[in-house]
Amino acid sequence: MVKKYPVRVNVNGDDYEALVDPRKTLLQFLREDLDLTGTKEGCDEGDCGACSVILNNRVVSSCLVLAVEVDNAVIETIEGVKTGEELHPVQQAFVDSGAIQCGFCTPGMVITTKAMLQEMPNPSTKEVKEYLAGNLCRCTGYVKILDAVENAKEKLKNG
Template sequence: MVKKHQIRTTVNGEEYDLLVDPKKTLLQLLRENLDLTGTKEGCDEGECGACSVILDGKVVNSCLVLAVEADNAEVTTIEGIHRGEDLHPIQKSFVDSGAVQCGFCTPGMILTTKAMLDEIPDPSEEDIKHYLEGNLCRCTGYSKIIDAVNLAIKHSK
């Protein structure tokens, strides 16, 4: 009989007490228990970045984190970055640049961009490509995504 674990985790500023099965991933916890379906399941093995969330300030693939590891941790998902009624400036930049086509990779792209700008406020084009290399997009071909990131940088100045 597998032992479940009691965890306390903060997601988008809200505290949750949850009883989790060890094999539940953070991605499953977010989508299935908390109904935060903005975080997407793509490959489910750390290749595509669609499930990117920010865990204690660092962008990670939530499919490769166990839910139980989120105990005493802070998680930010795409649902948690808006500013009141307004979109986050990075979200606006993605809209304004037409960097969204099917939209499946977009939450991950935006959270990775946020983690990058929190760490490197003025990244070079090389920095951007290196930082976003773990987020795959199969629609736009990346140039509009990079435009969006550059627009977000411009707005943040």
């Protein structure tokens, strides 16, 4: 039997305890063990951003983190973004701006945008492009994603 390691982790406000195979990535742990399949695998080597989650207040590629590493960590995934029965302003902005086509990059894109706006509430377009450069999207051409970020900035300012 493969030796497993205990992990206690808080995901989206809920505490989990699990025994994990050391080879398992955080992405696999979230998707397979916790059934949080909103976080997507696009490349599994840190190049596409689809698996972005917020780990201890920083956005990371969950495919490049081992599950054993997140013992005692606090994680936010796309499933934890909405607030109660309402969409989070970032989510609402993506919906309103037409920033979603196939939707496969969307969870990572939303998580990264949320992390950005937590760090800097009023980023310039250049800063937005800088921050989101690791999140690939093949459908939208990014134009409406930029619109969505502007829209989200406004919503958060006014909200």
